[in-house]
Amino acid sequence: MSGFRLLPRIVLTLAILAVGGSVVGRAQQAGGEGVPAVGALRALYAGGPATWPRPRLGEGARFTEFGPLPRLPEASPREQALAEIGRRMFDDPALSRSGQIACASCHSPELGLADGLRTAFGHDRQRGRRNAQSLYAAAWMTPLFWDGRAATLEEQALHPLLDGKEMAGSARLIEPRINRDKGYRAAFRELNGHRRVTLQDAAAAIAAFERTLRPPRSRWSRVMERGVSVLTDQELAGLHLFRTRAGCAACHNGPLLSDGQFHNLGISFYGRSREDLGRYEVTRDPADVGRFRTPSLLGVSRSAPYMHNGLFPTLENVVALYNGGGGRDRARRMGEAPAPIPDPLVSKLGLTRDEQAALAAFLRTL
Structure with a gap:
């Protein structure tokens, strides 16, 4: 008799797991639409970073999993x-x-x-x-x-x-x-x-x-210690977008939230009075025209304005740039430097206003 009483509970549990599994499956597809419901999202991020949904990467991305800053050798x-x-x-x-x-x-x-x-x-x-x-x-x-x-x-x-x-x-x-x-x-x-x-x-x-300088203690450092329970629902949605559909983690990854590489975001003002050719001025490699090093995002909310030329006063401006697929460098040849090559990791995202707000909210936790 007790087995019959347990049967409805077992069926209900299996149904919940099936629904939850389908949500998780959809959420783990980096290109998936929308953000999962809060409960499903918190379940996705219940473990450590290695268990989180796979990041959305692209051609040339060099991804290292998120983590706490490594300890530096003790100074003599x-x-x-x-x-x-x-x-x-x-x-x-x-x-x-x-x-x-x-x-x-x-x-x-x-x-x-x-x-x-x-x-x-x-x-x-x-x-x-x-x-x-x-x-x-x-x-x-x-x-x-x-x-x-x-x-x-x-x-x-x-x-x-x-x-x-x-x-x-x-x-x-x-x-x-x-x-x-x-x-x-x-x-x-x-x-x-x-x-x-x-x-x-x-x-x-x-x-x-x-070498003695350190990033300030932040909500993100507490995430690395205690998990995502320290994040609000909006901030957690922003983290999910950062890893998945927004594609931010393709360049901003690892403990420093930087791949240490150089990328062209289309804001070199190539061929205009504010032109800055970036990495090309060091290497003279045509592939480096308009490329700049990915900055660390640790403490990013404290160091406005943003980008190599300080073009954007707020994090919302930065998110909007990426949402629109970056800037637009002129393609015509100017002087000795060839035209910048668009970065394959930068493309239009189609984020809603709420999603952009969530992404900015997450950035403020770093």
Whole structure:
């Protein structure tokens, strides 16, 4: 008799599993329409990232599964001492020609280790053509800069010190200033055993300090620890879209939410007054015209405006760009650089307004 009582429950359970399974099956198809109902969505994301719906990828995508930031090697006592010197140098305007600009001028802790400007101002109020990137993930990122021209943090640190539009310094100008500072001289003498401090010493110290920088604690870091229960329904829908139909994870993946590669989003202004050829200026490879490095999205809500040229003031603007299939570079040949090649990973998405809002809400958790 008890078996007959259990039969309706078994049938009902099997029916629920069948319906749920069909929802899961549809949701796991990256190109599927819409977002599953909240209950089904939370079931899909109940486990770790490796169990989540497969990401929507495309030609040339290099995907690494989401995860927490890997632990960096423990700094040696010497590296810690060098980083302390770099901490002071990062804020020291004496490293600029004018004595008024420091690294922190464009990478302020109060502004997401960026500067909040479309493009940065430097020596004599000259305006650069690129947005100052956040340094939250600098310790893990290679290569560095939007165009990837620096292979190490030491090399990266020298560029703004010497660039005529940024700090406009030189070894001949800056080294005497550093060596007149008793604190710097004593600290470097204790580390290196020599009296004279060079610009390379300064770059090494700044790089050591930059390796101590970390992304802020966020909802996303808690997701990596506790799962998606920390996300609202809208944010979870945004995560699902990010992995699937919106295709964001094709480029923004792995612990840094960056593939470390270079992509053309159609906003190089090729053939126009604001032209920036990106990676091509470093490699001279025609395939690199208009390509820029994928930035890390960790702490992205704190470092507006966005893109290599600071074109978009809000995350909603960025989502709208991708939803429309990117920008439109001119195809006609201009000068020595060939026309940019459209990136196969960028295409129109057809997201609704609610879906775009959900995607932006998810980005704010990072």
